[in-house]
Amino acid sequence: MTSWVDITTVNHHSTYNHTKPAEQKNSLGKDDFLRILVTQLANQDPGSPLQDKDFIAQMATFSSLEQMTNLNKAFEKFANHQINQYSSSIGKIITWMPDGSTTPVSGEVIGVTVQDGNYFYLVGEEKIAIEKVTEIRQKIEETSNNG
Template sequence: MVVNAVSTTTAATTTSAADAAAKKTGIDYDTFLTLLVEQMKSQDPTDPMDATEQIAQLATFSQVEQTIQTNKNLEMLLQSSNLSQAGSLIGRSLTSADQTVSGVVNEVRVTDTGLTAVLASGVEVAVTSGVTIR
C-alpha cells in the first residue's frame, strides 16, 4: 500500500533561516545601542556628535530592523503558499520542463528552494517554471 505524504520543513526551520539572515547583518538592536552609548561616552566634549546625526543613525537602524521583520513575514507567507501547493499536487500527473520525465506524484517535499515532487517511479522533479501538472 502506497501512502501519499507531504514532507515539510518546520516553522522552526523557517524562523531559524530568518534569524540567521538577521544575524548576517552583523548587528542587533542591543549591540547597536551599546555602540551608540560607547560612541557618546567617547566623543569629544568640546565637539559633541550632532543630534541630527544621532537621529539619522537610529532611523537607519530602525529601517534595517523593519526590513528583517518584513523578510521573516515574507518567508512564512511563502512557506504557507508552498504547503498549499504541495497538498494539491499529490495524485496528479506531472511532466518535467524538458518533457523527459513524467508520472504520478506520490510525495511532495517543501524545502528552502521550493517544491520537489517525487513520482511513483521514485524520480524527483523540481517543481519550477515549465513543469506541466494535470
C-alpha cells in the same frame, strides 16, 4: 567634529545577553546597533557632542535595519505558508513537460522540497519544478470487480 566609539572596545558581555555564543555570531543585529549607539552617546566628548545630522543618520540606519529584520520575518512566514500550500498536492497526480520533450509526463506526488529558494514536487526519484506543472488532479483509486 564627531567622536565615534571604537566598537572593538565596547564590553559585549556586561550589558548584553547574547542569544548565541559570540563565536557563532557573524553579523550585527539591531540590538547590537542600538547598544553601540547608546555607548557612543554615553562616551562622547562633551566639548564636541554628536551632531544632529549624525544622530539622525544613525537613527535612519537603525530604522532601516529594523525594517529589514521585519521583512526577513515576513519572508520566512511566507515561505512556510508556500510549502504548506504545495504539500496539499501530496498524493495527487501531476503532469509536467520534461525539458527537451514534447510529450507530457505524469506521476504521483510523494513530497515537496525546497532547494535554493525554489520549490519542487517529488515524484519517485525526480524533482519537478513547481512552475513546470501543467495539471494537478486527484488520484483515482482502481477498484476491482471480482464477481
